Each structure stands twice: as structure tokens, then as C-alpha cells.
Amino acid sequence: MANSVNISIEAPIENQIQEITYDGQEIYQAPLSMSENLARLAQKIDFSKSDDEFCNVKKEGETSSDPKPDEDNKDAGYQSNQWPWESVRNKLRNALTEVCVLADVLNIAKEKRYMVLDPVQPEQVDNRPMVQVYGRKKALGAAAAVLLAGVERLRASENMRINRNMPDFHIDLLRLRQNWRLKKVSNTIVGDLSYRTAGSKFSQTGVFEVTKAPEEQMMQAMSLNAAGPAPSALRVTVPPELQGVAFISVLCQKEQEDVVTATLSSSALNCPGTLPGDGAELHWQQKLEAAQNVLFCKELFARLAAEAVQLDASIPHMVVGNQIMATVLPGIQLLIGLCHNNGQNNTNTNPEGVKSDGAAGKSDHDHVLEHSLHQLLRAVHYANTHHPFPHPATGPLGPSKRRCLAGPMAADRYELLDMSKEQSLLEQIIQQAQHFFMRRRSEYVLDTIAKEVKDPLIVSHWNALNSPTQSCVKINIMAYGYDAVCRTSLVVHVGEKTLKCICRDGKVRHLSYELQELRDLIYCQIYQHQMTAVQAVGRCMGWQLLASSAHLGSGPVEPLGNASSCLLASPNGDRMIAIRCEPSVGIQVFIAQSPRKDFFSSELVQDKKWENLGGAFKEIKLEKMEGKNFLNKMELLMACLSSPS
Template sequence: MSSLSVNVSVEPLDEYQVQEITYDGQEKYIQPLSMSENLTKMVQKIDFAKIDTEASDGTNGVEAMDETPEVESKELATFQPSLWPFDSIRNKLKQALTEVTVLYDVLSICKDKRYLVLDPVSQEPIENKPITALVAKKKALATVATIISNGCDRMRSAQTEANRNRSTDFHSELFQMRQNWRLRKKENSILGDLSYRSAGSRFPHSGTFEVTKNEEQCTSGTGSRASALKVKVPSDLEGGSFFQVKTQKDNEVIGDGEVSVPIPPVLQSNVDLNWHQKLENAQNVLFNKELFAQLAREAVQLQLPIPTTVIGNQIIASLFPGVQLSIVLCHTTIHGKIKHQKNSSLAIPSKQDSPNKPVLEHSLHQLLRELHHNTLHHPMPHPTTATLGVSRKRYLAGPEAYDRQTIAELNKSDTILEQIIAQTQHDLLRLRTMFMIDTLASEIKDPIIVAHWLCLNSATKSSVKINIVSYGYESLCRTPLVIHISTKSLKAILRDGRVINMSYESQELRYLLLNQVSQHQVFAIQALSKPMGWKVLSLNINVGVGHVEPIGTASSIVLVSPNGDRIIAIRCGPHSGIEVKMCSSPQEFYASALVRDRKWQNLTGSYREVDWERIEGKNFINKIEYLMASLTNY
């Protein structure tokens, strides 16, 4: 034995061999041989005659080894064992297995008094006899019959299960409905709730619907099975409804929008809707009814200079003089007809026929949902320590000694109608401001008016920054101003920090921008005079002499050349435009008895107007630069 130890992993072979696989996939195995049968089989494979011959040849080979090396190499090559590295280990394992097997047999004989018997094991297949073939055929037919019978049983059970599921679809769909809708059982009927009471609504409509089993379950032509539930909603909640919000001036629609959950096209046919879509449409109708009732109640109580009108299903409110806001509730039945409660002659355009207004589309739904939220979510502290619904500022009314007017302002809150009117006024005023700025920018080519609108705005406030620059001299001078747009007024913050409040009239904004354009030209000339070496004698943005401007006030600037012999006077008015005059010195001197000293010849003479059209240049500042350069004499 070698001193080296080697770990050997022995894995037994699968003794069960597959004899046959039936039609239904079942496998039949062959029983393994017993130890005696296995020994007999192994013994029958041994050719004892061949072993004796090899033994005799091996002896002769050993004797011939001493004679010649060539014969030795040939004999060794004949009986050389396998070159597999683990061949010796395998042989030892086989030998140990044989010894253990023999020992087991000896012990069995000694204990059970049984002798070793070697039964012959046939290796060739046994010839099938006729009776054996008949039995095999009968067995095969029985197997086929069993397979067919099992398949029929499975099909019968599947059909039975389908019928049972069809009867239980009512309960499964009812369970699915309970996950999305509030249901309760009253006697033998199942009732549901479509209202928004759990969300904070106080609308008196019950919103009750009834759930029954659909006895007319049938499969449609498309292969889809009908629902097992049948839902019955109140007649006033059938179909779909939507809001139409319009702003019009002198019977001319400025903009409108429709507010509603999209109505599916199946509403316009006689096909019954599934219960989920039908309940969603009914709840949308109920929500719109509550919203219109809230708006109508607020319109009656609201006190405005021009009273709000409620006619049937239409609410008309005044925004600006001659501009009105119209809110109409429309109801679409299952047959595709649009109902108006009293005003059925209104023409309702579709969404594709009019521009879309996102603010008006979403504000109504958002405001009502915010009202529902505020009904349930009251400010702290809770009713355990204070009155329900009182704001935190009112708690401080006593300690802070608020007067009656301050307390009244704290209790004041805007209604849904007031908020939607304010948002619509802001939207219209913003459109007017945008149109006025764009129109003025297209009319005035010099200087350039650039508007930057803020992308983050609120529903009632927005702002725009306007920069007035001269082409080619953007870095030299820039006149900025910011305009804040509210609901009924504009506020402009000028370059020098002055704040100007304006009304909703667009002409006031136009006059302000024209005045800023004229002042920009003066400020640009002042900035240009520094690099040109000219000195500013006077600068006035509110000229009090000369003809009066219809809008705003004129601005003026007086410049003198570096050596003091040329003077340029410029006057810019919002309406009159630009006037440029110049004078020069010395003048021609004529001595007289009154003035004899020649020093008086350095006085400047009269101003002469410059022919502005004949001066070269792209814009006003470029022409002024050319004029300054030509009049400079060093």
C-alpha cells in the first residue's frame, strides 16, 4: 500500500432501468438483480479457458525476459495495463468489493444454512409466445381505455367547474365592486353610494344606486361574456355631463373650454355600459350637479357692481365692461342628446371648434375638491381644546386686541365663483398685456423691445420683464422694467425703482412703454457720450418747455464737444418723436459802439436743426455716433 491517501467519491449507478413508457407518460422500471443473480451473471462472462491460456503465456514471458531485451519489450507491450492514473485505485476497489461480497455470502450460508446456488441468467430476449402477445394486446387496450376515460373525466370536471364559476361570478364581481364603491345591504337588496360625503361633500342628493344579478347573461358576438352584475342608477344621473366656460365680448367668444371627464363614444349608442363605467359617469354627473348648485348659490349671494345672472343651467358674470363670463352645465343622455334645463336653444360648440383654455378647464373641479378637503381638514387645535373650524389667526384676536375691521378681514374668504372670476379676469388681462406688448414691439423697430414671460405663475398673478435695447449697442445701455399682472390692475416697476399702478386698460400700458422708449434714447446717448469724449451739459427726463406731449413727457439732453466748439441738443418725445439741433462757435464778429471786445465772438450762435434723414446709420444711436465723430475737432 502506498503512503499517499486519496479521497475517492463513489456514486452508485441508477439500478432501476426503464422498461416501458405508457401513453399517459407513466414509466415502468425493471427490478434490479439480486446479489446471487448478479454474481452468476458476472461469472458467466468469465472465459476460464482464455484465463488459463493467458496465465501460461505470462509464465513464458517471464522466462524470456532474461534472454533478450527486444522480446521483453514486446511481451510488456502485450500485457501492459491501462495508463489511466486511477487504474490502480479502481482495481483495489473492485477487489475490496469482491471480498466483501464473498464474505457476505459466507456469512449468509453460515447463518441461514443456505448453500450458494448459481442460477443461469438468460441474456437473450425471450421469444414471445402467442398467449403472451394476446395478454400484451389486452393490456395495451386496457391502458388506452384508461387514458381515454381519464380525459373524459377531466373534460367533464372542467365543464362542471366552469358552470360553477359562472354561478359564482356574481359574488366575485360584487367583491370587486366593494373594493371601489361603498355598498350596504338593506333587506334583500344591495344599495351603493355615489356621493362625495366621505370626501367632505354636503350636497343633499343621496346618490344611491341598486345592484342586482344580471339574469340575462349571454356571450356577445365578440366572444366576451356579459357582466354578472346589473346596476340601476337614478334617472337624473344617467348619461354624462360637462361644463362649458366661455368669455365673450359683445356676443363674440374670446375663449372657451369644456370641463368634464371624457365621455366615451359608447354613450352615443344603445349598447349597455359595464357597471364600472356606468357608475363613473353617474358620479361625474352628480359632481357637476353639486358644482353648479354651489356656483348658483354663490351667484345669488354675491354682491358685485354688475349683478350676476343665473338663468336655468347658465351663470353669467361680468368681468370687465363689455366682457362676460358664461358657465353652462350640459347633460348628455345615453342616446347622444344634449339637454339644457331651461335654455335649450344655446349652441354648444365642440372642443375642436374653439381654442382650449387650461386654467378655466381645471379650476372648477379643483376649487370644489379644495372645498371638500377644507370641510374635513380643520386647522389645529382640534375640537377637544377649541371650536371647530376656527383659524389660528382668530385665536390671537383676544390676546392681540384686534379691532372689528381686522376680525372681519380674517373671516373673509373667497367663494368658488369669486375665485373663478378672478382667474378669468387675470387670464384676460394677461392676454391683453401680451397682445399690447407684441403689437408695440412690431410697430417700433428702433429701439428693440424684448419681453421675457415668467413660466412659474399663480392662478391670479404673473409677471413679465421687458428690456429696451438698441441694436448693436446692447451692452452699452439697457432699459429694464418689470410688469406685474393681477386680476384688475397692472403694476410696473421702472428702472429707477419707481412703481406705477395702472388699471386694466391696455392704453395706459402703451403710453408707459412709449414714454420708456423715449427715455431710453436719452439714456443711450448719455452712455455713448462717455466713450466718445463728449460732455453732458444737462439731462432732463421731464422737459417743461416746448409743446406739450399728448401722452407722457418729453426727455432732453445737451452735449458739448471735447474742445467746446460744438453743442448738440436732442429732444425725444413719446408722441412728437426725435428732434436734433446743433450750434457752433466762434461766430463772425462785427465791432460796434456797444460791443467792441473780440472775446464775445466765442459765444455760441443760434441752434440749427439737423437733417436727420441724410445722416448715415442703421438706427438712432448709430447716427448720433456718426454725428459726434464728424463734429469732434481735436
């Protein structure tokens, strides 16, 4: 153990350090004496924490005999009063008092000399059970009555709906939902009747509110018309600016006189919504449709008004209040007015429309222009939502079909510029109105000519296939009974401001909107027809056409066209007929014959053979001849002249 190390072992500190002096010396507390230690431990015992009587009794026994210092210590811990064992003494004294009292009581009970202990009757609990039973019965009865009343109320409302055929709110709501857009905003049901989803870009909203109709009103309505359709359980509230009935009146005015009155949705005039105060009873479907119509009319008018301001026409369009004025043809104006009758104040915003309605009555209503306006706006809506393919699936924009084709077709700048032009609604409706007038005028001219000219019949057939800005009429000129021999036909295309005539010979003539031009053309055609027809009749009769000229240079100058003539010879050549036709004069017929009857040999012409030369032409008084018409007369004349005299 050479390298052993000395280990100093020190006992652990058993005593607590009381103080450490500055030189590091520790001052220990003196260890507790045995009695102090006992007092400290006894202090920790809690005598009150005892759960059974026995323990208590035992503790009492202990306290009575020995544990004076314990109690003392404990009390000394809690209350360091003047004397450490005072509380213990107090408790012991109390215990003594109680024990004395107990002993006295026991003595008294035992002795029975002065006092007797009697058992006390407990208070009667169930003295009156029936009262309780009755009370509970009553309470249950009252509760049952409340429940029954509630059930009765539910059942009554259900019965009322079933028995009296009351309309169900939810079924009505379902029907409404199937036809209109609805959504719930907080506690109200809000619908939208605008044409947004159909492609409209009008800024005004068409929001309406759906509520439940009050039951009393439904009952009232049901009692009023028991036989009629059941009233709806829905109440639809439309914003005031969309209430009532609106329509767009389209008027074409000539100077100040009305030519045509077309009212947009004039059928809506008969709608019961126009009657004030009746709006409440209106079915929601009709009410919403009327409101939608109002919205549509407003959009249409707003668009037309904006276009009227933007367009720079030669004669500027005017927008005054609720009216747009545009010039269709010289002297003819197109008036488009928005009439909105919103039920409350029965004032029509378009006094002109009212006046014309009152004056002209309903017979003049023409629905064509109103319908066209409707169609045009709907086409715009359609174009807003339907873009030609291909277009990006996510974007609403795409090139138009024509622009798609522009690349492959190598369109030049002008064509592309042309594509970018779009006709506005107003322009289109003006074109339609122009066409309408052109058609009316052409009809009028053709009819009057047919009335004026009796001899060749002028038959015009209007084509059933036409477009709003183009129609077509075929005119046949022929004579009665000779329609197989000769007929002249020509086709007139009626456009917006011009007429295009395609004649029999293939010539195309463009006419302006002036009526006189068409009139002149038809007259020329009539006389041309007469000349060709006479030649055809002559050919049928075996006569020879010697000469014909459509444009004679002789005679007075015609105001329209030129005079024409032809010369026919009889089959054996002894008679000749000359016909001259001047549009301003009419038809003149001359005959000559050879050998001439009035040939007398003169000194100059002595030889007899010269009588075969034919004599002077003599005019025939056509009107005195027999025959139904000119060709018939000519036929008779030819027949007469063909016979050997």
C-alpha cells in the same frame, strides 16, 4: 301521687261520622259487617289487570270455585244494577260456553272421523326475491341519476367559469368594493358614489345598485369581442338623473361674440357614454366615474347658482335655466352652463354651448377655467374635512388657523371681521377670468408696441411662476447692439382688475384695466430710455453732458408726459449736440459747432474771439443718416464730430 291528674282516655273513633246534629251529637255509621267488608275489599280488586296466562288461569280457577262474592262485589261497585251478582253470572256463563266449544273442538280433532286438522301453509313471503332486487336497483339507479344530474350542473357552471374565462362575480365585486363604497341592504347591494366622504355637502344622493349580470348577456358580449377585455360579471345601475355625461361649459363673451370657450371636462365628450345605447356595455368603473362626474358637475353648478343669487354685485348676476351670467369686465361676460347629456334624449341643455362648440370647433377650448372650477370645489371639499389643528378630536369644527393666531397677534375687530369674510366660488372664478383677460390684454399691448416700435427693442419676458390671479412680466427696453450700454427694465404685475408697474427708478404706478394707460406708460418709458441711452453712449465716447432735463417746460404741451432734452459737448468742446425728445413728435437732434464757421465780424460783434461761442443749432435729418438705430446713428454722429475737422 298527691298531685296526680286524672287523664281520660278515649278510644279513637272507629266509625265514620254520618251526621252531626244541631246539639253537637254525632251520629255514627254502623260498622260494616264482615260480608260487607269483604265485598268492599273485593270491589277494589281489578281482575282484568293480569299479565301472564298462568295468573289468568289461576284466576279463572279461583273464579270458577270460590270468588263468586268477589266478582259480585266488583260488579256491584261498577254497575249497581238490579242484582249484584248478575255480571259474575254472565261471565261464568260465557266461560262455560267457551270451555264447551273448546271441548267440542278437541273432540273433533281427536276423533278424526268427520274432520281432519291440517297445518296451514304460511303465505310465501320471499316468493320472488329478484323482483325486489331489480326494484331496488332501479330505485337506486334513479336516485343516482338525480344526484349525477345535480353534480353535472354544478360542474358545468364551474367549468364554464374556468374554461371559457368567464369573469367571476365575486372577484369583480371585490374590485368594486376596493374602489367604491358598498353595503348590503336586505337583498341588494347598494353603493354610494357621492363625494360625501370627501367633504361634500351636496344634498343629492349618489346611490347605485349592483347586480349580477345575466349570463346570456355575458356570453353574448364575449362572443362579440373575443379579443377585447372580458366583460364584467357585474351590472351597475345608476339613477337616471346621474346617467350620461355632464360637463360645465365656461364661456367668456364679449358683447355677443365669443372670445374664449372653455368647456368643463370636454374630454368627457369623447367618452363612449355619450353614445346612446352603448351605456349597457360600458365597464362599471367608467360608468361610475361618469356618474360621479355628473354629480360633481351638478354640485358645482348648484353651488355657483346659489352664490350668483346671493351675491350682490354692481351688475347683478343672472341665473337662467342651466346658465349663469356674470359680468367680468365692462363689456365682457362670463357664461357658465351645465350641460348634461343623459343618453336617452340627446338634447343639450345649454344651446349656447352647443352653438359655440359647433362654430368655434375644439381649437378654442381652454381648460384653464374649467380646471380652476374643479380645483375650487375640491378645495372646498377638502376644507370641509380637514380642519387645522388644534381642534377637538370628536368635533368636526375648529377655529381656522388665522383665527387661532388672532389671539396671540392681538387682532383688532376689523381684522377679525376680515377673517370672517369668505370668497365664494363664483367670486373666485370671476377674479380668475378677470385676470385672464388682463393678461391677454397686457400681452396684446406689449406685442403690438413691440411691433410698432422698432428702434428700441422691447423685450418682454413672462414669468413662469404665477398664480391664477396674479402674473408678472418683465419688460426690457434696449437698443440692438447697445444692450450693454443702457437698458431700461420695468416689471408689470398683472392682477385681477389692475396693473402694477414698477419702473426702473423704483416708482410704482397702479394702472386700471384700460389698455391705453399701459400703452402710454410704455411709450413714456421708451423715450426716457432713449434719452438715458444717448447720454450713456456719449459718456462712452468721451462726450460731456452739459445739461439734461427730463421734464422740459418749453414747447407745446404734450398729450402724455413731458418733453425731455439733453445737451452734449464733444471732448474738445468745439461741437455740441442737443437732443429733444417729445413722445408725440419723436426725437429731434441738433448740432452746433465752435468756432462757428459762419462767423463774420459785424459791427456789433467785431472781435474774432466771439466765434468760439458756438453757433446756432441745426437740426439733423436722422432718417437720412446711416446707422441701424438711433443710438448707432448718434454714435456715428459723435464719432464724426469728435474728429478734428
